[in-house]
Every structure is written in C-alpha cells, then in structure tokens.
Amino acid sequence: MLTKVFAAAVHGIDAITITVEVNVFSGVKFHLVGLPDNAVKESQQRIESALRETGYRVPGKKIIINMAPADIRKEGAAYDLPLAIGILVASEQIKTDKIDKYMLMGELSLDGTLQSVKGVLPMAIKAREEGFEGFIVPKANAKEAAVVNNLKVYGVDSIAEVIAFLESKNDLQATEVDTRADFLAQSTNYLHDFADVKGQESVKRALEIAAAGGHNLLMIGPPGAGKTMLAKRLPTILPPLSLYEALETTKIHSVAGNINKDTSLMHTRPYRSPHHTISDVALVGGGAYPQPGEISLAHNGVLFMDELPEFKRQVLEVMRQPLEDRQITISRAKFTVSYPAGFMLIASMNPCPCGFYNHPERECTCPPGAVHKYLNKISGPLLDRIDIHIEVVPVSFAEMNTQQLAEKSIEIQKRVINARNIQEERFKDVEGIYSNAQMNSKQLRTYCTVDSSGAKLLKIAMEKRGLSARAYDRILKVARTIADLNNQETITDQHIGEAIQFRNLDRDNWGN
Template structure:
C-alpha cells in the first residue's frame, strides 16, 4: 500500500517542497529501501523510525518497504524527515488516516523513544506551507515558536510520534500556536547591557558610530592598542534601532536555517552582532558547503558584522566581502545548486595603524619601518576600503584624561536619535520598489540623485576634495550618502555645507593618506 506525506528541504534560507512516498507490502525479502538523494543522516532514519514506531506501540512493516523523497534531483540532509517518514509508513499500513495528510507539511526528528526533537528551518517551512496554501505545519513543539510568527498558516506542535498520529486520526485536538504565544514576541526581563555611558572620551569616534548606525554605513576605526576600538564596537548593539517585523523575520529565517535558534535563548526583536575570529575561512565568512548554507555575513543580515584586527584576516577572506557590501546579497554556486543569501549588514572593522600599533602615539615610540607599515596597511585592498563609508581615527587617551573624563551619553539617549533618523529614512523610501532599501547606506544611484542633491558651490567643494584625496567614483556616492545621514540626524531636509564637510573628513584614510 502507498502512503504519502509532505515535507520540505532547506536550500540556503529557503524551504523547497519534498513529497515523502512510502510503499509497503512489496513482494521479496524484508528490506528497507530509501531513495531520493538522501545524505547519511537521512539514511540513518531507518533505525530511528523503526525504534520510534516500536516504542510508540506500532508494528513496523514486515515486508519490503520503499521510501522515495521526491523530487529525486534535490539533495536531502538532516534528520527532519523522520516524522514524515514514520507518518507515511503508518498511512501505508492504514494505521493513520491519510484523508487530511495532503493539507499539512510535516517535519521533525524522532528519538528512539518516539519523542520529537527540534529541526532547523521551521520558519522557512511555515512560509512554504503558506505559499502552497496548506492548512498547517506539524513540527516539534520546540520548533513551533519561530514558525508561529508567520501569519496565514496554523502551526501544530507535537511532542511525540504517537501524539501526531492521534492528531491526524482525530483522536486528539491540538491547538495551533499563536504568534503572541511565541517566545520571540515576549519581552525578556531587563538585564544590564554594555552601555555607551561607560566609554570615556573619544567624542569623535562616538559621533562617527552614531552616524554609521543611523544610516547603516560601514565603519573602520584606526587606533593604537587600548584606545577603545573594541570596547566601542561591542556597545554598538545597544544603540541599534529595534528591527521591524519584516526585518526580524528575515533575521530569524537565516538563524533558523543555520540551526542557531536551536541553541540560543530568547532574542525578541534583536539585531544580530557577529564577531568572527580572524582565522575564519572564506567559506565560513561567505557561506557555502556541500549543500550551501549561510556564513557569517548572512548571519549578520540586518545587524552588525564586527571584524577586529582587520589586517590579520586572510587577504582572500577579506576580498569575498566586496560583492556583499555592494549588493547586500551573495550568490553561491556549488554542485548541489546555486543559492542567493541576504547579506545586508553593517560592517564595523577595527585595526592598528602599524604592526606594533603605536604609529602616531604620543606616549609610546613606534618601532616599525615605513616599508613594514606600508605592507601592513596594504593587506586592506583599495576596492575594499572604498566600500567602507566612514573612516575614523581613535587616539589613545592618557591616564589623566581617563581619570578626569566625565561619563558620556547613555546608549538609550543615542538610540533615540538613531531611531528617529531611521524613521525619517523609512518614510523616505516607503514607496521605493526595492524592499531592501531601508536606510541611506542602501540607496541606489537613482535614489542618490533624487535625495542627495547639492548646490553648485557644494559640488565644487566635493570635486576639490575628490581630487586632493584621489577618491573613486564609489567614494563620491558614499560621501553623499553619509552627508544625507548627517542631515537626517540634524533634522534638515537638505544637505548643508557643514554636513558635506563632515562627510568628507570621514574619508581621511583613503588612498594616498592610507598607504
């Protein structure tokens, strides 16, 4: 007899439909045959499923059994097919009513006892169920939290195989999880966070960080060891505006596809902050693998990617950032297929001015020669430096300055200004056709011409700066974007000369002054 259930396979951050077909009662020796490009974890489902059936009070088929995961040209990985395979086996043996199975997507790992375990990508599966017009998604209870955020589809949590069978047989009523019940919409208790009030001095750096966050601009901090670069970077999440629901769903879908939501606690409407070590590989940063998945730049989508000690990263690793920084997405091609991953993140980088770190430090002597400094800085290519909107130097503070410096503004105060600036930008780009254009840093060339207009005198000023600093056409656009953000922070509809001058000074590490 034939039993059919519907499940899903993850490719990148998207779910693709998979039909699970089970045929039992075939003539021949007792054998379990699994086809449809399964990986090792899927092949091992035989032992998990048969043990779960036995411990749930069901008898496994005593005849040749063939299981097909269709389509056959799509690679399947992971243990998420355990539950749909078990339900399909029971449906083929008339132990589970198959009248309503076509209305549901099913996914879940099974333990040997028959209990369910969470799976990756439940949010993407819920989106797929909605697109297909399914009545609902049946997943383990631990995975229902994130899936419940998708409107228009019912999420049914099951704790065991037996509970799922009784649900489909109409013997047990399971209430679907509502979005307001999800832990992802519950505000966590207030806990002490890193705060900008703890940063003493460094007013110029604080100002640059505020501008960067307000417009989503990439930022590079250059300074000697101990000047506070990493300290400031780690406090950036405390001034980031809260993501909108659409942004948060994008963040959560990537985290879910990577399996991060299975290990992390409550992260209600928080933006990601990723800080990989400088030994990370190209694939770890960009994404990929046998079956392509998200890397650090995608996991930082709608948030911050912090690269400390920037020149210590491999040159090839840094160069893979160029396309994502420009396009806000990255396309990965592998033998298993081609996927496009979102990567609209804010890059924050920190580095020393030289190998020893003390070039320009008034209190310590630099022991590096000019060629050593040049080789060190040349690890950051010109094209990559072009894509960083704001460059700022972080001078070392003396002991006296540290002792006498007054506490700065709190993160809450700075976040209010950043949020107001983002709201202005959201209203500005509300009618744009590109949904990813949510902040000034993502403006297209057409939008720059429309929203970053300057008068003739300002144009001459910018032209002079471009010639003196030997800046590229890309830097020209980025100066205008930063100037637009400064104007938004100031609450002025037009870019003024002071805004333009401040934006120009943030390119001081470019080209001939940097190398």
C-alpha cells in the same frame, strides 16, 4: 497500500513541499529513493527502534519510499517522523483520515522521542502557503513555527503523541504566540549601552553617522583603545527591527539552526564577529550542503571584523560583491541558492604591526614603510566600499575617572531614526535604495546639493590634504547623512568639514 505524507525541504531560506510516498506490499527489502543523503538513509534504523519502543513495528514486507520531487536533495534527520508515520499508515497499523491535512517534521530518537530540527520557520510559512491545516513539529521548535499566523502548530514530545492525535485518541494543544506583543516587548532588549563608554566622543559621533546613513566604517587605533567595545554597542542605536525584517532575519537563523526553544522571533539586530581565521566559505556561505555564512547571519545587523588586515586576503575579497548587491549567490553544478546579505560592515585594525603608530604616549617601533605595507593588506576596492575611517585614541585617565554618565543609546537612536525616516521619504520612488550609503553617482547629483561655501571647502580639501578621487563620493554621502541628522536639505561647509575628518586613510601622507 500506498499512502502520502507531507514534509518540507529548505532551499536557500525558503522551503519546498516534499511528498513522502510510501508503498507496502508483499516481498522483502527497504527501498528509499528521491535523492536522500546519508542522514535520511540511516533513518531506517532510527524508525525501527522508535516504532518498537512505541509498540509498533516495521512490517516484514517490501517497502518502497519515494521523496518527491526526486531531483531535490533531501538532507538531515528531520524526515524521520513523516517516514515513520507513512510506514505505519501504509502497513495499516494505524488508520487516519487526517494525514493529508498536516505537514510533519522531526528527528526520532531510538526511544521514539523527537529532537529539534533546523529551518522550521520557512517550513511553517510554506505549510500555510500550501493550505495545510496544521504543522506538527518537535516541541523545541513549536514557538519558532508558531510565529506564522493562520496555521495550527502542534509541538509534540514523541511519535506516540502524533499517532494518538492522528487516530483521534487525544487532542494536541496548538502553540500560540502573540507575535506583535512579544516582538514589541523585546525589541530594545540590549545588554550594552553607549552610556557605558567614557570619552571617545568623536568615535561615537562617527558611529551615529554610520548608523544614520547605513555607512560602513573602519576604526584605526592601538590595542585597548576601545574599538571592540564601541562596535558591540552599534546595534543599540540602529532603528529597531520591523516585523518584516525580524521575520526575514529569523528565517536565516532558523535555516542555520541558531534558534533556541524559547525563541519565537528575533527581536534585536544581529551582531556577528567572526574570528580572523575564518574561511571564505564560512564567511559568505556555501559548502557541499549550502548553509548561510556570517554575512547572511549578519543580515539587517552588524558584521564586525576585528583586526581586518589579519583576515586572509581571499576572505576579504569575496565580500566585495555582497557589500554592493546586499545578497550572495552561491552557484553549484546542479543548483543555485541566494542568501540575503544586507549588513553594515564595521571593521577595526591596529595602525601598524606593533600597534602604536600615532599613539600620543608610546613610540612606534616599526621599521620605515611598515605602516604603509600593513595597510596595503586591505585592497583598494574593499577600502573603497568603506565610507568612514576614524582614528581611535586611548582614553585619558581623567575621562575614565569621571562620574558623569555619557549619552544613552536610546537618545542617539532617536536621532538615527529621524534621519532614516528622512531617507525613506527621499528614496521612496527609487528601487533598491534605502539609505544614503547606497547612492550611486546619479543619485549623488540629484540628492546632494552643496552650497557655494561647502563646494569651496571640498575643493580645498581635495587639493591641500591630497584626498583621492574616490574619497569625493564618500565625503558627499557622509555629508548628506550629517545634514539629515541636522534636518537640513542643503549640504553646507559645516557638513562637508565634518565628513572630511572621517577620511583619514585617504591622506597622501598616511603611513609615510
């Protein structure tokens, strides 16, 4: 008897419907075709044990299973459940008229219980698009899939529950999630707060400007100055995720298998901090079976790269294209996948190998030229994509010992949201531009109107401080954001002056 069961495969961060065709007839041998990987091929042993423990069996006949479309590679053990149900229906061990109404996914244990699988959210979205009545998944994945409305999601513990449901011997309780209420309740649930940071007012101001304009930022300072602590608090002042951004972010983490059983939708902006030993593939994504990399897992959030010069140069160079395009495309001989990569890059570094160049109290022990050589580990094109450079100096004892609380993240966030709203209105008719940091030369001429005093100050700074030509655009972008924070349309000398202070590495005398 021939039967069809429906499942899904993840391609990039989207899903494709997979039709599992099972035919059982006289003969011997088990054939599984349709480009399955080793994990799918090994399903025969898991299915055989699970069915035996549940009171069923794999028939002693010829079984041919085709997973269509056959030119898409099927990966992982998530196909165990649809394969097992297909075998039972095709061998007439169970009778049901529901099989074409549901999509099924789940990994079988040897005793018939179901284990969680990756990529359930994009699969649920696909199930709704294809018009399926419901989606049957392991209970650990039920909340994640239930984010999708107008689709009945059933979380089950074992294949026995699925069989009883398909034969109408029992009813399953659909998992329901009030996505909007749950999201709004958790959208500001951060562990960190800028109120915890003593001193460092200039750095906090730089981070506020970076958050308001979507600017990439580099902090330079000695060990223990607070660079990592400050970076961890940046997501707390970014605008809260919209429902669309939360769904997009959750899809990426679902594909990567980072969603736990108690999570329905990611509520807060991601913060990723890879170690400097990371490979280029782990950073941008890819591999034999492509997975999202750290830059995609940081989509709609922050990618923090601590000790930037210690990363391998090849790793840093592969970030140049994603920083511009906000997505990464991975091409292989037989397929191409794209992952979103719209992240804010926050990096930190010591000013020199010993870490104490420009330290107010300790003397740098590096030989002549070492500071410049250390900085040159970061290529010019990558440094060119970082708008703000800020020096972080150690906090004095008096500042650390003060009992006065610093400004809370929620207060800073209000100013950031207001500036982002101004930019949203400004760029509403410009496709692909969402923040000041993304402006090109044409938009700079259109939207960065500088008054006479501001233009004069910028000219003096370029000449006297030896600022590079590439710093010109960056200063205008940052000044535009500062003006937005002040609710001013025209860029003045005050805005230009503050923006110039955030280009420390463009000084000709830095490191000499």
